[in-house]
Amino acid sequence: GAVVSQHPSRVICKSGTSVKIECRSLDFQATTMFWYRQFPKQSLMLMATSNEGSKATYEQGVEKDKFLINHASLTLSTLTVTSAHPEDSSFYICSAQTGTTEAFFGQGTRLTVV
Amino acid sequence: GENVEQHPSTLSVQEGDSAVIKCTYSDSASNYFPWYKQELGKGPQLIIDIRSNVGEKKDQRIAVTLNKTAKHFSLHITETQPEDSAVYFCAATELYKAAGNKLTFGGGTRVLVKP
Numbered sequence: 001g002a003v004v005s006q007h008p009s010r011v012i013c014k015s016g017t018s019v020k021i022e023c024r025s026l027d028f029q030a031t032t033m034f035w036y037r038q039f040p041k042q043s044l045m046l047m048a049t050s051n052e053g054s055k056a057t058y059e060q061g062v063e064k065d066k067f068l069i070n071h072a073s074l075t076l077s078t079l080t081v082t083s084a085h086p087e088d089s090s091f092y093i094c095s096a097q098t099g100t101t102e103a104f105f106g107q108g109t110r111l112t113v114v
Numbered sequence: 115g116e117n118v119e120q121h122p123s124t125l126s127v128q129e130g131d132s133a134v135i136k137c138t139y140s141d142s143a144s145n146y147f148p149w150y151k152q153e154l155g156k157g158p159q160l161i162i163d164i165r166s167n168v169g170e171k172k173d174q175r176i177a178v179t180l181n182k183t184a185k186h187f188s189l190h191i192t193e194t195q196p197e198d199s200a201v202y203f204c205a206a207t208e209l210y211k212a213a214g215n216k217l218t219f220g221g222g223t224r225v226l227v228k229p
Contacts, residue, residue, distance in 0.1 A: 006157070034216070043203060043219045044158070093157045097215060102148060105157040 002028045004096045006106025013084055013113055021079045021109045023094030029074035030096035034103065035067070038091040050077050084113040116141040118206050120220025127194050128228055135223045137204035138186040144206040146215065147180060147187045152201045152222075161202075162189070165209070194227045201225070 003026040013019045023033060032051050036044040048064075050056040050071035058064045066088075068080040077096075081088055089112050095103040117140040127133050139147075145166035150158035164171045164178045164187065171178050175194075180187040191198055201224050205217040 004157075032215075041224075043221050046216065049216060091155075095157075095217075102160055102163060103215060103217060105150075105159070108155070108157040110155065 002026075002096075002104045004030075004094065004104045004106045006094055006109055008109060009107055010110045011112070013111070015085055015113055016083055018080055018082045019084055019111060021081075021092055021094075021111075023077045023079070023096065023106050025075045025096040025098075025104070028096075028098055030077075031074065031098050032096070033071055033077040034095045034097075035069060035077075035079050036093045036095070038093060038108075040091075044093060047079075081111065084111070086113045089113045116144055116206055116208075116218040118204060118218050118220040120204050120223060122223060123221060124224045124226070126226045126228060129194060129196060131194055133189075133191040133194050133198070133225055133227075135189045135202055135204065135225075136186060137188070137206075137220045138184075139206040139218075140185065141206070141208070142182075142185065143208045144218075146207050146209045147178070148205050148217070149176075149178060149189050150203045150205065152203065154200075158203060191225075194225075196227050196229050199225055199227045 005024045007022045035047045047062045048056045048058045056069035071077040093108045094106045097103045120137045148163035151161045152158045175192045177190040201222045204220040207215045207217045
């Protein structure tokens, strides 16, 4: 199947700083990318949907000024957690798809805010 | 919107036995039902999927069945092995939607295969 690369896999940052997570589709052009958050022993919670070249659509309750999403090209989307706080610590996962194909997931990023 | 319920939340089986996970969905417009396996600290991996124009699909030890009338679908793993131990998620979506195939996930099933 297609490969989606997510980087970094783990990051520790200080409270108040910003962290950027990258999601790349390596062998296909992703028209749509999704960002999820997953708490321990829970399901994936969709945060936002991004289409290349347009603004991301955020799910209800997700602060768009805190979780900045950029989908500048058909192979790259980034999620920036701004002014991170300990409650933002979580596992963040992206997925990418093209047209009506299945979604391919990245490996996830474990964010710890200290 | 779509709502997906998944049962059981945990499942312990003896190696070699079968495991069955069931999901129900609410939106009759949903037409694509993938199953994902997630190992600790990793992203979900697609293991099998089914579209609403078929009732059953099989891939080696894994099979999925779909009952559109009852709005439920199930994952069957036969001859389970210790490496099948993971968390499994079902999902549902409506393909061909202009906004993209936004998946709605079930709550997950933690499967433990005991040697």
